[in-house]
Amino acid sequence: MLIQYLTQEFEHEVSNTRKLLQAVSEKDIAYKPAAISWTMGELAQHIATIYYWYVGALTQDVYDLASDKLERGEASDLQATLALFEANVKKAREALSTLTPEKLDQEWTMKAGDRVVLGPLPRGMVTRGFLFNHIYHHRGELIVYLRATGNPVPGLYGPTYEESRR
Incomplete structure (x- = not known):
């Protein structure tokens, strides 16, 4: 049952993430709020990249970022x-x-x-914390x-302030 809920949440939130990424304006792709911040394009690209990490997190016991090369294209x-x-x-x-219930416990x-970045942790915690919540955190920044x-910010869990004022 838990895996069914995770899958349903995943599908619902993919739709919300898509709305946010589609709201990014080409004219503001280079915007960043502070010198140490990512540009809007880099942040959007990072959000898109996190979905790639599902493969390493859910199908491998040890995921090595250094040996996994993802072609991202230009953040701009x-x-x-x-x-x-x-x-x-x-x-x-x-x-x-x-995913199986057994895999969630592994x-x-x-x-x-050679550097451990995260873990070891039960895969269930990784799924919620590192994958799902990581995306939500960066969506908030976006x-x-x-x-x-x-x-304009699209409504994710109901209308935004602007949408409710129309």
Whole structure:
């Protein structure tokens, strides 16, 4: 039953993520709120990339970022980021379909070469915390970027303030 709920949440939130990524304006792709921040394009690309990590997190016991090369394209190319998102969602959906209750209890580790980045943690915690919540966190940042640049923010869990005022 838990896997069914995770899958339903995944599908619902993919739709919300798509709305946000589609709300990014080409004219504001280079916007960043501070010198240490990502540009809006880099942030959008990172969100699209997280879906790629589902494969390593859900199908491998140890996922090594250093040995996994993902072609992302230019962060300033919004169409490339949207295509990356759609391709990675497909891969994430396939990886999510391999989950079993037993796999949720197995330990998982993320490495970058010899350095442990995350874990070991039960894969169930990784699924919720590292994959799902990680995306939600960065979507919140992207909403701030959209608001700061005057772009409309799509409603994710009901209408936004602007949508409710129409």
